Amino acid sequence: MKREIDFKGRRIDQHTTILEAMKLMDKIDHKLLIITKEKSFLGLLSAGDIQRAIIGDKSLDTRVTEILRDNIRVATPKDSFPEIKSLMLKYRMELCPVLDEQNNIVAIYFWEDIFKDPKPYSQSTFNLPVIIMAGGKGTRLKPITNIIPKPLVPLGEKPIVEWIIDSFNKVGVQDFYFTVNYKKEMIEEYFNNIQRDYETKYFVEDKPLGTAGSLHLLKNIITSTFFVTNCDILIEDDYTEMLKYHKENGNELTAISAVKHFEVPYGTMEFKENGILTALKEKPSFNMFINAGMYILEPHLLDEIPENEFFHITTLMEKIMERNGKVGVFPVSEGSWMDIGQWDEYNKTSKKLGFQGINQ
Structure with missing residues (x-):
């Protein structure tokens, strides 16, 4: 048989x-x-x-x-x-x-x-700077962030930010730059007291500067292509492929985007003038590409970020497009992107990684 x-x-x-x-x-x-x-x-x-x-x-x-x-x-x-x-x-x-x-x-x-390994990992490596945006107060993760900063919220046996660092360290990254503010001393103290084979440097924003304003602190310090990531997201994908796309496409900025599936829990109606019904849809669903909170940038963009001003990275994207520069989008699946910045998503990520969540 x-x-x-x-x-x-x-x-x-x-x-x-x-x-x-x-x-x-x-x-x-x-x-x-x-x-x-x-x-x-x-x-x-x-x-x-x-x-x-x-x-x-x-x-x-x-x-x-x-x-x-x-x-x-x-x-x-x-x-x-x-x-x-x-x-x-x-x-x-x-x-x-x-x-x-x-x-x-x-x-x-x-x-x-x-x-005897769960899955293969890319053997391609790179050693480019990674900037971790870690200055926020983590208000969506209160009350635990009343005591510790969001980057140090535990995910299993190590903090969120160490998961991020380890994912880049696996592909050869050795230099990590933190932009910090809230409870910054605790972040630095943590990394000063663990064994590691990478460097961490800290740059203080004295006031909230948005999702990109603090990047100005790295002007004249970073001179190569670099990654930027929020401190509350994990992306399980091939970073070398992201970088390859960025370089081959000649992008100035590449945003990583996750597919997100949404379902409307109600029947919907479409109608025209005078309220005449034209279509009915029972619990429709749709897909969107969302900003996943990770980016690849060319160093000259640091010159376009104003000093000590509130400035979002989406504003930088708009500036690039206005002068006909190239902003690319690299897609990843919904399951490859993990948001840890709010409790529901944090607990989903904990479960996915095999850990118990936190009852807030």
């Missing part, structure tokens, strides 16, 4: 849309799916394929078969296990299907089974 292939929930068919594929990737926490038509193999779909499609102005309702790559990597029954293992290691493949001459899947090798 022929053994049934175990796809581990990573199989989709040719009718699946980009949005449906993104939701499945978030649900199973894996970024590579197998596309089939009945029993035949059609292709592999990665998170990178989806990001390139969205950047290329493809609708989220587009079928995945319209965005498939030709240059995918698969194995054949003639390939030995060491050869397949080497292929997966070289290209950091979450899975590798084995195809016969009729293009049927006869076996699948999974990264977690071979390498």
